[in-house]
Structure formats: structure tokens, C-alpha cells
Amino acid sequence: MGSMNNRFTQILLKKQIGNIKLLTPxxxxxxxxxxxxxxxYIPMAAIAYTSNERTHTDRYAAILVSxxxxxxNDHWLPPLALLGSYPxxxxxxxxxxxxxxxxxxxxxxxxxHVLLDYKYQSVVLVGHxxxxxxxxxxxxxxxxxVKRMAGKYSxxxxxxxxxxxxxxxxxxxxxxxxxxxxxxxxxxxxxxGMIHFVLDALTPFWIIKADTQRRYTGRI
Numbered sequence: 746m747g748s749m750n751n752r753f754t755q756i757l758l759k760k761q762i763g764n765i766k767l768l769t770p771x772x773x774x775x776x777x778x779x780x781x782x783x784x785x786y787i788p789m790a791a792i793a794y795t796s797n798e799r800t801h802t803d804r805y806a807a808i809l810v811s812x813x814x815x816x817x818n819d820h821w822l823p824p825l826a827l828l829g830s831y832p833x834x835x836x837x838x839x840x841x842x843x844x845x846x847x848x849x850x851x852x853x854x855x856x857x858h859v860l861l862d863y864k865y866q867s868v869v870l871v872g873h874x875x876x877x878x879x880x881x882x883x884x885x886x887x888x889x890x891v892k893r894m895a896g897k898y899s900x901x902x903x904x905x906x907x908x909x910x911x912x913x914x915x916x917x918x919x920x921x922x923x924x925x926x927x928x929x930x931x932x933x934x935x936x937x938g939m940i941h942f943v944l945d946a947l948t949p950f951w952i953i954k955a956d957t958q959r960r961y962t963g964r965i
Contacts, residue, residue, distance in 0.1 A: 786832065793835035797844055804866045806838040806903065807859040809851035811872030812882040823849035826871055830946035834869070837949040843867055843903060853884040860891070860898050860924065867903030868921065871942065874909030876932060877916045888920045895923065905930035906950055910937050931957045 808830070810823040827847055838845050843866060848855045851872075856879070859865045873880040878887040905921030911933040921930030933941060934956045945952050 789832040793832040793839075796839045797835050800839045800842070800844050802842055802844060803864055804843050804903075805864050806834075806841075806843045806845045806867035806869065807848060807865040808834065808845060808869040809848045809855055809859065809871065809881070811870075811880055812850040813873060813880045818882075820850050823851075826942075826946070829943070833947055833949045838867060841867070841903070850882045853881045853886060856881055856886050857894070860894060863899050866901050867905070868901065868924070869906045869908065870920075871908045874907060874911075874920070875914045876911045876919055877914040879907060879909055879920055886920070888916050888918050888923065891920065891923050898924070900924060900926040902926050906945075906953060907932045908937070908942050908945060908953065909933075911935060911956075929957070929961065932960075934960055 810826045812818060812820045812823055814822050827849060831847075835845050846865075848859070856870075859868060870879045878885050880886075901924055903925075905925050907920060907930065909932075911919075912935055919930045919932050921932075922928055924930070931950065931953045933953055941952050
């Protein structure tokens with residue numbers, strides 16, 4: 746058994762991966778990167794938390810993160826989205842006079858609650874979707890559902906961001922347009938991937954705002 750283990754180690758480290766010493770600089774670089782990222786993230790998260798606590802208002806930005814992602818019930822993903830987006834999105838909405846509230850593994854009922862409650866003036870949707878719908882953890886929400894609830898909610902004065910693919914399905918009306926007082930909602934132009942979501946979490950909504958501006962001005 747001992748000789749077999751030694752043989753396995755030789756194959757793994759020398760033949761398949763190479764000398765383990767060659768990996769040492771890479772491992773050190775990863776360690777330095779992680780320490781540096783934490784050194785930046787932790788103070789930023791503390792600043793964002795303090796900012797949110799000091800924002801005195803009864804108006805909120807609701808951030809709904811679906812767990813319907815890779816396999817359909819990926820409840821590990823929304824906490825990662827929270828960690829990644831919390832500092833920048835909190836400061837973004839606080840600067841606009843809104844507190845934030847996350848809905849992790851958000852459901853259809855969570856969406857309906859946010860839509861009908863006037864205290865939520867801005868909305869962020871994260872997950873699968875299209876130009877006309879968003880996939881909550883348990884069910885899809887379409888622009889037809891929103892239109893059926895017309896008259897039951899007051900139009901919102903903040904901003905609507907939908908971080909999902911934005912391929913047109915069955916309507917030229919974006920999911921959030923009927924909800925917003927301005928009639929404008931932020932969505933990507935066509936397909937979107939993880940890189941779009943990550944960049945819009947770190948540099949709040951930079952890509953999706955640029956895409957939306959091109960769409961509304963006819964410069965797609």
C-alpha cells in the first residue's frame with residue numbers, strides 16, 4: 746500500500762502537474778491576491794454598512810437574487826452575489842437617499858411584495874431572464890404579470906435594473922418599464938454573461954447603464 750501511494754504521488758506531482766516547487770510562486774501570488782482583496786473588501790463593506798445604518802429614510806432599494814441559476818436550486822449562489830455586490834450597491838443607493846434590502850433566493854411572492862409595497866422605490870433583479878421576464882427561484886415573472894397587477898401598485902420613482910440576458914421574447918416592453926414613473930428601465934442589449942454581472946457589481950451598473958442608453962437613443 747505504501748509503495749502504491751508513493752507511486753500515485755509521483756504521477757500526480759511530477760508527470761501530470763510537474764514539480765510541486767514550480768507551483769509555489771503561483772500559490773504565493775494567489776495568497777497575496779486574496780489577502781489584498783480582503784484588505785480592500787473588509788473596510789469597504791464596513792463603510793457601506795455604516796452608510797446604510799446612517800441613511801435615515803423609509804424608502805428602499807430591493808435587490809432580488811434568484812437561486813435558479815445553474816442546476817435550478819443553487820441556493821449557495823445568492824450569498825456570493827450579496828458578498829460581491831454589497832459594498833458598491835449599498836453606497837450607490839445610499840447616495841440616492843435609499844436604504845437597501847436583499848432578498849436572497851428570491852421567489853415570485855418576493856417580487857410581488859416588492860412591486861406592491863411603495864417603500865421599495867428602486868429594484869434590482871439578478872438571475873436568468875429575458876427582455877420580458879425574470880426567473881425567480883420558484884417561478885417566472887413576465888411583463889404580462891406586471892401589467893395584470895396594474896392599479897394595485899404605485900409607479901416607482903427610483904431605478905429598475907435587471908441583470909439577466911435581455912433577448913426579446915414576446916413583447917417590445919421591458920419587464921420594468923410599466924413599473925417606473927419615468928417609463929425607463931435598465932437592461933442589457935441581448936445576451937449577457939457572468940462578466941457583465943461582476944463588473945456591474947463592482948462598478949455599479951456601468952455596463953447595463955451604457956447598454957440602456959444606447960437602446961433608448963437608438964444607437965444599438
